[in-house]
Amino acid sequence: MKNKDIIEKLLNKRLKVTPQRIAVMEAIEGLKNHPTAEKITGFVKIHHPNIATGTVYKVLETFVENKLVAKVKTEKDVMRYETHSEVHHHLYCSESDRIEDYEDEDLNILLKEYFNKKKLRNFRISDIRLQIIGKFTNNNSIKN
Amino acid sequence: MKNKDIIEKLLNKRLKVTPQRIAVMEAIEGLKNHPTAEKITGFVKIHHPNIATGTVYKVLETFVENKLVAKVKTEKDVMRYETHSEVHHHLYCSESDRIEDYEDEDLNILLKEYFNKKKLRNFRISDIRLQIIGKFTNNNSIKN
DNA sequence: ATAATTGCAAAAGCTTTGCATGGCC
DNA sequence: GGCCATGCAAAGCTTTTGCAATTAT
Numbered sequence: 001m002k003n004k005d006i007i008e009k010l011l012n013k014r015l016k017v018t019p020q021r022i023a024v025m026e027a028i029e030g031l032k033n034h035p036t037a038e039k040i041t042g043f044v045k046i047h048h049p050n051i052a053t054g055t056v057y058k059v060l061e062t063f064v065e066n067k068l069v070a071k072v073k074t075e076k077d078v079m080r081y082e083t084h085s086e087v088h089h090h091l092y093c094s095e096s097d098r099i100e101d102y103e104d105e106d107l108n109i110l111l112k113e114y115f116n117k118k119k120l121r122n123f124r125i126s127d128i129r130l131q132i133i134g135k136f137t138n139n140n141s142i143k144n
Numbered sequence: 145m146k147n148k149d150i151i152e153k154l155l156n157k158r159l160k161v162t163p164q165r166i167a168v169m170e171a172i173e174g175l176k177n178h179p180t181a182e183k184i185t186g187f188v189k190i191h192h193p194n195i196a197t198g199t200v201y202k203v204l205e206t207f208v209e210n211k212l213v214a215k216v217k218t219e220k221d222v223m224r225y226e227t228h229s230e231v232h233h234h235l236y237c238s239e240s241d242r243i244e245d246y247e248d249e250d251l252n253i254l255l256k257e258y259f260n261k262k263k264l265r266n267f268r269i270s271d272i273r274l275q276i277i278g279k280f281t282n283n284n285s286i287k288n
Numbered sequence: 289a290t291a292a293t294t295g296c297a298a299a300a301g302c303t304t305t306g307c308a309t310g311g312c313c
Numbered sequence: 314g315g316c317c318a319t320g321c322a323a324a325g326c327t328t329t330t331g332c333a334a335t336t337a338t
Contacts, residue, residue, distance in 0.1 A: 016292065016337050038327075052295045057328060059293090091267055107258060111274075114254055120246075123235055125278040130255075132264075133271040160312055162318065182302075196320045201303060203318090 002026075013066045023048050024059040025068070034072045034082045034099045072099065089130035102132060146170075157210045167192050168203040169212070178216050178226045178234075178243045216243065233274035246276060 006025045010017050027043040028035060035043070041056045063069040072082055072090065088103040111128050150169045154161050171187040172179060179187070185200045207213040214226055216234065232247040255272050 018293065018337070020294070036327095050295085052297095053327095054296075054329075055294055061329095062293095091264075094270060102264075104262070106262075110254065110258055114251060118248070118250075120235075120276075122281045123276075123278055124281060125276055126238060127277040129275045129277070131273045131275065132267075132269055133273070134267055134269040137266045137268060160317065162312070164319070180302095194320085196322095197302095198304075198321075199319055205304095206318090 002029075009068055013068060015062065015066060019048070020051050020055050021059050021062075023051060024056055024063070028069055028082070033097075087127070087129075089132060091136075092131055092133045093136050094133050095135060098136060100136075102130070146173075153212055157212060159206065159210060163192070164195050164199050165203050165206075167195060168200055168207070172213055172226070177241070231271070231273075233276060235280075236275060236277045237280050238277055239279060242280060246274070 003022060003026075006022050007017050009025070010021060015021065023044050024040060026047070027040045031039055031043055037057065037060060040060070041053050044051050044056055045053075060069065064071060070082055082101075087108060088101045089107070091100045091102050093099070107130070115125055115128070147166060147170075150166050151161050153169070154165060159165065167188050168184060170191075171184045175183055175187055181201065181204060184204070185197050188195050188200055189197075204213065208215060216226055226245075231252060232245045233251070235244045235246050237243070251274070259269055259272070
C-alpha cells in the first residue's frame, strides 16, 4: 500500500524502482522532524544492513533533483530532508533541533499580495519560505 | 576609523581585542555576498598569512555567540556569515550562490500583524525570516 | 541488451579539538 | 599575573567520488 505509493512516485518521475530507493523514501517518511542524512542512513541500515552509505547519499541527491524530497535549511550546519509537498514554512526551536511545518493559506495569500504590490526590481520570485524561530511551550503539535 | 568601530564592538561585548578578531571582522565586512567560512579564512590569510585557520573558526564561533555576526542558512549545505544587524530577510538566487539582504519595514509590520492575529499555540515567536528564492534579472542591487 | 544503479572503500572537504605558547587586561 | 586567545597539527565527521559488479526496464 504505502510501498505502492512510493513506487508510483518513482515511476512518475521516470526513475527506476530499486529496493534502495524505496528504503530511503520509507526512512524519510518514517522518521519525523526532518531527519538529517545521517539519521536516514541509520534508519536504512537497520532495515537493510546491506545498503551502502554512499548509495543513500546518491539516492537523496536523485530525490532532491527530482523534487521528491526537499532540503531544509537549519540554523546549524546540518542539512535536513523532508518529503516534498505543498508550499509550507517552518517553525524552528531555538533551544533544540526540533523543526515543524507551518502551513497557512492566509499567510501565503498575504505574502503574494505584498510582493505583487512591492514589485522587486531585478528579481523574479519563484518561492518564499518563512523561518519562524522561537520556543515550543509544550510537546504538542502547533496545529490548531 | 573602521578599525576603531570594530574595537568598540568588541569592547561592548567585553571581548578581548586581538589582531585576529579584527582581521576576521574586516574580512566579513570586506567580503560581500555573505561569505563562507572558507572565503573568510582565505581573505584573512591574504592579509595576515600567520593567522591560523582554526583560529578563524574559533573567532567566528565567538562572534556568533556574541551576536556580532550571524549565520545565514542556504539551500546548499555551506554555512555563510554576515555582520549582525537589523532584522532582515534574504533573497537567494536559485541559479548561483548570490545572496542579498532584503529589508522592508512594511513587510515586518505585515508579518507582525499576521502573527498577532493568528496566535500560534504552543509556540512563542522570537524571530521571523523570509527566504525569498528566485532569479536575479541583472547584476544590480535589488534596492529601489 | 544496455543504460542506470549499487556497493565498497578511499579520498575529499570542512570544521573541531587539544595543548603548549603567547598576548591582552 | 592570570586568564583568555592563538597556532599548529592531528583527528573527526559528513559527504563525495570512482569503478567494477549488479540490476531494472
